[in-house]
Amino acid sequence: MNIDTILPMLLTVIAAATPLLLASIGELVTEKAGVLNLGVEGMMLAGAVIAFATTVGTGSAALGIVAAMLAGMATALVFGVLTLTLMANQVATGLALTIFGIGLSSLIGSGYIGVPVEKLAHLDIAGLSDLPVIGPLLFGHDVLVYAAVAITFAVAWFLKHTRAGLILRAVGESDLSAHSIGYDVIKVRYMAVLFGGLCSGLAGAYLSLSYTPMWVEGMTAGRGWIALALVAFASWRPWRVLGGAYIFGGVTILQLYLQGSGGIGVPAQVMNMLPYLATIIVLTVISAGPWRGRLDAPACLGKPFRPAS
């Protein structure tokens, strides 16, 4: 193997990791505030289809991305109203959001099957993008790839070094204490849920505008669920989410390359199982391994909150 074969492989790993990173960093913030939103898959699909429809309709990918963020937030808002205001079961509501998202996105998308869209443009940074190897690897991606990494940086910094981040973590660790010292638990959770929706919307936009620039029904193919697993894998730490997303991107691409090389004689579908099997194995290892007990799930994760009035 030389650099000419490894480089395109690395580029595809980055592409495969980006939607996972976007969706899981959003879910991480949601879960840090103590809310378990299992509707990531649904929010991603909403983002993907709205991004595509808007881009086709207006000819502007930028508008498509903005619309995807709004679509992700709108679906997250439905989840928020149900679980935070009406205190519905978070697990059931998340499942409902996914079922709804799958249905609504294929309804909206039915007119867009087979419609072409121009792939999201790569940013060209004068001089830097032309450097050998480093150029395409670091400076030759589209805006969402950088956004994913930038959001991860921002979230890591926000959670660790800002007052608002401290409040958010407090709300997730002990909602009653946070409430009793005067923080608005429900409001903080709404913000976190909406941020999760925004990121899932972006993840969807990346899929339909860049990864496979077209609309296919159910095109997230379980990535929303893998993103949920990644948050647990990362023990709710932003940097590990980044690492985890890239490892999973690597697994996805590895199976594609093995299929492409055709030398191993295994049906394509068996190779396609790899990311899902890897998720199960990873979840098992982190639940059973020496890390057990130090998983650091927010203490209030999944529990409804209603202040005693």
Add this chain to the structure above:
Amino acid sequence: MAYKIEARRQISTRMLYLTPFIAVAATVAAGFFLFVALGVDPVETLYYFFISPLETKNGLAELGVKAAPLIMIAVGLALGYRANIWNIGAEGQLTMGALCGGAVALAFWEQGGFYILPLMALAGMAGGAAWAAIPAFLKTRFNVNEILTSLMLTYVATLFLAVMVFGPLKDPQGYNFPQSRLFSDSALLPIIWEETRLHLGFVVALAVAVAGWVLLSRSIIGFQIRTLGSAPAAARYAGFDRTRLTWFCLLLTGALAGLAGTFEVAGPVGQLVPNVSPGYGFTAIIVAFLGRLHPLGIIASGFLMALSYLGGENAQITVGLPQAVTGVFQGLLLFFLLASDFLVRYRVRRVKLLLEGV
């Protein structure tokens, strides 16, 4: 005047049974606006969706055909959900059941015998249960979240079925289409209503619901399930074995989903194809909730969700709406149900503000 939300001292039983009707009414209302937004005549479309499927013999029979797997799977899921065991991979368990039951049918291809169908049913239940055993093992042994593992296994099962129908189980005379041979007659479920597709599985599904009700309300294990879900601390104090109950709920659901899968391929489908179910395993989750996690309620909600499939097909043929509208209806229904459940646990009261009197 202002409104105040008060927690009820006890959950309101009246509201518990009223909320599914509120949710259905709200869904129909939302459907009205959805159809307006889609540019079709809302009244006409609602008629095609909810009423016209029930006007023919064939429509009624199809209602039973589609309700059967939903009821069967939802009864199992409801037992688990009562105990806070979140199996959401019934679709995968159904797929493995269809595959195992179907493999038996193909193994005995062109042979007659009364034993073939029971053998298929057993294989299907074993296949579904084995698939559910994986999350059960991982949950009880390593404390791995069963939501994620059961769902991941659904994708694996779908791909595995594809491997089989593209490969070893492909029809040798099938012009390379990814499907198996058509099952021979002794591997097909008997029809219980002439000139329709309504098969024996429908009766079995109703029996499963009744058995589930007896199990839940009259047996010790049913009591343990209910206690584990509603009062985990009490269950621990009483020494109920959480591990054993987790295994029980998951294996039972897996076996029922596997049986439903076998009935699909031995009933309406008649062969193995890459997609044996239009998402029955996921829709059954809604059926379970809408039926209030109660086996008899599930019979009613199973019929309603079966109607949503029929209505979707009907609206596709008559008004040209995409089939996906079914999923939107199903999602909306669950949203409205979860939202109106608020009324079960809380009451909204009008209160006079102190300031108003001043």
